[in-house]
Amino acid sequence: MKLSFHGANRDVTGSCHLLHAKGLRILIDCGLYQGGRELDEENAEDFGFDPASIDILLLTHAHLDHCGRIPLLVKRGFTGEIITTAATRELTRVVLLDAAHLQEEEAERHSRQAHRHGRRPPPALYGTLDALNALDQFGRTANYGETIELAPELTATFYDAGHILGSASIRIEETTGKRRSIIFSGDLGNKGRPILRDPQVPPKADVVVMETTYGDRAHKALAPSIDEFYDAITETFARGGNVIVPTFALERAQEILYYLREGIEAGRLPKNLPVFLDSPMAISATEIFRRHPECYDAEACDLFNNGKDPFALPALRFVRETADSIALNRLVGGAVIMAGSGMCTGGRVRHHLRHNLWRKESSVVFVGFAAPGTLARVLIDGAKRVKLFGEQIPVRAKLYTINGFSAHADQAELLDWHGALKPERTVLVHGEEKAMRTFADLIAARKTKVSMPKKGDELSL
Template sequence: MITYACHGAAKDVTGSCHLITCNERRVLIDCGLFQGGEETEARNFREFEFDPASIDALLLTHAHLDHCGRVPKLVREGFRGRIFATSATRELARVVLLDAGSLQEEEARRAQRSDRRGNGNIEPLYTVHDALHALDFFAVDVACGQSLQIAEGIRATWQEAGHILGSASIVLDLDDRAQQRRIVFSGDLGSPGRPILNDPTPAPVADYVVMESTYGDRPHRALPDSIEELDQAIRTTFERKGNVVIPTFALERAQEILYYLHRGIRSGAIPAQTRVFLDSPMAISATEIFRRHPECFDEAMREELGHGDPFAMPGLHFTRETSESMGINAIEGGAVILAGSGMCNGGRIRHHLKHNLWRQRSSIVFVGYAAAGTLARRIIDGARAVRVFNEEIPVRAQIWTINGFSAH
């Protein structure tokens, strides 16, 4: 018998997790983190609705946390199967999961310090050690276009999804001797014609399609309009001698914005003397991984590589060290600052918001999705003041929301 069960991302955006059973073999597609407000993220601490030890294999569509972020928890609770992913996804997942483990430890320590009721030891969802152990189960690198026999009666094919580096849709061909079925799991899908990555491969004829619909109820804004608005935000902010702060997701969005800044400076749409700070160790590591995977790039991007590094420009600074990040706080104008997290719930972006939100000369430019309950969403929705590091910060900076950069 063939069965399908959804354990995340149904009637929701995050926490992707799908279970296929065929010939008594059990395969998961993705095992993602629930992200958003406190109520949503509390779901990460619940027990899985299946026995992790019963899972034979985990197939990953890509390395975003909402698709791979519970893998260390899955392993810690008994999973001993193999993890299949593209090589770019495996490399990015290492960066993402180690960072997530560190953040989980930090959040647990913070919660412990503020636990005035003495509820006992507060454990993180998982630790850096758990994340490192989980990486040992990434056993098979798969190329887009490749088919593999995962278990008896279960064959999987990875196809280009065009979402982030290494992302894929997964086609499952299932045969339980009584029936044959094809199920397509889209993963997250990019739009055709976008720069940098290969376009999504059209899905084959299938019996069932499990498809993302993040923007299924509204049209995308045209990308050229969004690029022009980003250039305009930078020009007008620099005219009043302020900084441009861009909360940025470390995977894909940071590299995409670097690419557009490179183009803007080269074309003259952005001042040539612009100082750009990529203030995110994870985004810096991800950018280095991008450079190692030209097989994921479309033809135009490969041509661009022939003229130099499309993610580099004069005035670009990679700030890995905390001291370098703190140094940016002294800059009152003329800088573009990219930092995570994109939803502003953690990471170095909070320091930059603390130092720029109250400045009328500065701009905060949102270029990605902001879930309900996050600091980013409160700012976008027009909050006059927000709490950052337990301090009330007035919102006086100009707020820009540019929706056309979505990788969905």
């Protein structure tokens, strides 16, 4: 086996790893880099391998930083099979079509600007047709715990990663000779969350390639985080403002709806709390959630079995149309507006920030990870002014950063998961370098060789 690295190396976006085994070239994830303009340029660069040479792509889950460059991979020659779970397949369709639409809109905007200045506009990274072509490459469906033959004497098994609906850790094994094995963690979930099961620990393997997003810190406890969220809404409404929640469409939007429903039922929030889910992708994802009870934990299953929708609120409104989204900007106060993207790198949330950041009555509640270079991180780090749509907007709204909602395992959970596997070699990916180094120091005493590859590095296993 040989492994090379083409994304999310000492960074938290762009996951892409290439495994050579039994004559096959197997790609694990093909994600988009997310952040500033430099990363936009990096997305358009060569992959570091020939896309046409890839035989199989194994997809851990549907987040954009794990699947977002698949249409570009196909556009540049990939014709192999994509294997993933049923839920991930459905969610990926929504994510890629949305990403293609945004790419086309961005290219059109750049084209108008370039035309005015007599420059040649950069092309879209990919378009809707490329996304549809990519969806044609999805083949076999992976069920948790069932072995899939990739080639004679080479298998892959998907295990529930508990991160988002359909997410998986993937164990690949050569079944003859030394029976070598390798596990790709994907993104591991945070235990004790609603809706989804806790992450499974796969059987032991020789090599583990694992994420380290929160390898240097612990999450805030969940119960105080929920209380803080309810208090943020109550305090903002008392000031007469709106609550803007930059929301990841997959998992986070559904989890927040779940907690809002619980808060209403417990009397912590007004019964007719006005909640607007202003994200076509999150709306579609919520409908997909309802179709995949095989991913639910026992509590969520009980709710559905008793005829109760865990995502239903008395005054919840789904906002699909652009005109309806624009109309929300006329709301002065008393509304919870959930909109994407979670890192504020694009989407409708930027318009809501433009209309609410300057208002001291309003609040912005961050409930997820914000990568360096993103608008969300800039705000969290204390910026006094930010540029939105060519306009400098003063930051007067109250900002809340509630870390307890994270869908990622924290340091202790990562250590527990790794400790159960006892690998001979551990390869750390998908994390900022500081988090990686902290985590590497903690596991170094476990008699495991630790690697922190850079982009383009190769390892012989």
